[in-house]
Amino acid sequence: MLCERISKITPSYTVGITTKVKALKREGIEVINLGVGEPDFPTPENVKEAAIKAIHENKTKYDNPAGVLELRQAIADKLKADNQLDYSADQIVVSSGAKHSITNTLMAILNPQDEVIIPIPYWVSYPEMVKLVGGVPVPVETKKENHFKITPEEFSAAITPRTKIIFITNPSNPTGAMYTRKELEALVAVAVEKGIYILADEIYEKINFGHEFVSIASISKEAYENTITVNGLSKSASMTGWRIGYTATNLELAKAMTSIQGHLVSHPSTISQWAALAALESTEEETASMLKTYWQRRDRLLELFSEIPEVSVIEPQGAFYFFIDISSFRDRFPQEESLSLRVCDDLLEKHRVAYVPGIAFGNDDFMRMSYATDMATIEAGIQALKDYINSF
Ligand SMILES: Cc1ncc(COP(=O)(O)O)c(C=O)c1O
Structure with missing residues (x-):
């Protein structure tokens, strides 16, 4: 059974x-x-070479459960350079793909029956991930005329005392829509007022056809405190099979997620992590x-x-x-x-x-x-x- x-x-x-x-x-x-x-x-050649080098140098043993320090530092540097975000390496947790980063986040935050607001249309795995950790997905209708971006009114109307998180995917899978700074500011205002975490799935950040990309955590000090930034190398560096994603959060959440993944998987493959470092350093x-x-x-x-x-x-x-x-x-x-x-x-x-x-x-x-x-x-x-x- x-x-x-x-x-x-x-x-x-x-x-x-x-x-x-x-x-x-x-x-x-x-x-x-x-x-x-x-x-x-x-996958770019220098990334493949870095993985081969890591194998030859015997970088093939258990490492820090939050991820290899050099990679976490490079991610913190990327977030500073690209997104004007100040994170220390301790606030970064490297996981086996952004999927795993999202699951770690849900495990760290949700109690049974806690609710997660998921704007429709959503990436297929979100509701199932929430259910898998005992939470309740709350899909929220959005409008075609708004390019299916959730409005502050739609967000507010879906909030209950059990709401813990809202998912924002920017740019969106499946629509390709992107939120403007103003739209994000309005959503952040609601989330901050109600004490709701924003899970900012920014995995498609680099695939953006000339629009301003605003990382949600960079909007304000409050946004920074309330946001879990999720990103990874699958789409930007064509590394889907290498399984490297990451979160940037406050220290408390980062520690919780490190503990969770430490017990479940220890950490993502060290070989993939050294490859990801090369991707961050030179695949522009x-x-x-x-x-x-x-x-x-x-x-x-x-x-x-x-x-x-x-x-x-x-x-x-x-x-x-x-x-x-x-x-x-x-x-x-x-x-x-x-x-x-x-x-x-x-x-x-x-x-x-x-x-x-x-x-x-x-x-x-x-x-x-x-x-x-x-x-x-x-x-x-x-x-x-x-x-x-x-x-x-
Ligand atoms: C919106 C969104 N988030 C996360 C992911 C997962 O990416 P990863 O390969 O890093 O697990 C995908 C993959 O399709 C996606 O479309």
Whole structure:
């Protein structure tokens, strides 16, 4: 018998799609994959070399549970240089990916039944992570006209005496929207007044198409005290498999998270940590080159979507996704329980293209495409969408 907690967890739709794509590929059927959420670039050479060097130098033993000191110092230096944030190495905890950083945070803060406000659409894992540690996810509707960014009014209305944390993803997965300084100031004011932590997921910080990126903790002294900054190397340095993320917090939280991960995993792989240090020290060129490519793809996609009146998109300001409004298809499937699941299943089964159903992100009127793939694949994926619409 499994525990109750597990029965509350929803299987991952993104993993479901990937499994179907892999099964089709095994049958020899080519699939245009617009589902993946990871950069399509190799990890930079200097990062790989640093990992090999770490192995040869026998940096392969247990280390500090909060992470290798040199890496934590480099992260503190990055936060100062890029985000005007003053953290000491003691306030940084390096974990096995930003996912792990978020889970550590929830474990350190939530008592059973404590609530976490999660603006819709959300990154798929947030509600499940909250449930896994015994908390209660509180998904909050946001408006398309606000590019699905939560407003202070929507935030305030969702607060109860049990609210402990609000998640803010900036830039957003799945919409690519970015918050302005003014918008963040207004959200911080509510959080500070009510004593609610802001979990600032800033993993897509470096994939930003010319907009001002404001790290939430840098807004004010109070914001700094109330914010858990989450970031990592997966997206910025194309290091998804290396599993390195981190948090920057007040000392009390950092100590709690260090203790949690010390008992659970000791620390992330030391080899990956030395590689991450190299990434922080010298991958600016590669990060800039990746950004340029994403930017070109985004612009090309805006042109392509403008030729499809049946769908509409929000112009992404960052990250590498389009959130596509497919609500105009609803008339075609009046009986369907989930529109986005039906459309994505049809697209995969009949047109061999993988999009991710919006229901996975809490909004069934949409589907997500990733453009972390080459232009030929992107264009083929859009053609498949047009063919699908023409088949109506
Ligand atoms: C919004 C968001 N946060 C966190 C993560 C997790 O990143 P990591 O690979 O560092 O665990 C992802 C990955 O897709 C993401 O989209």
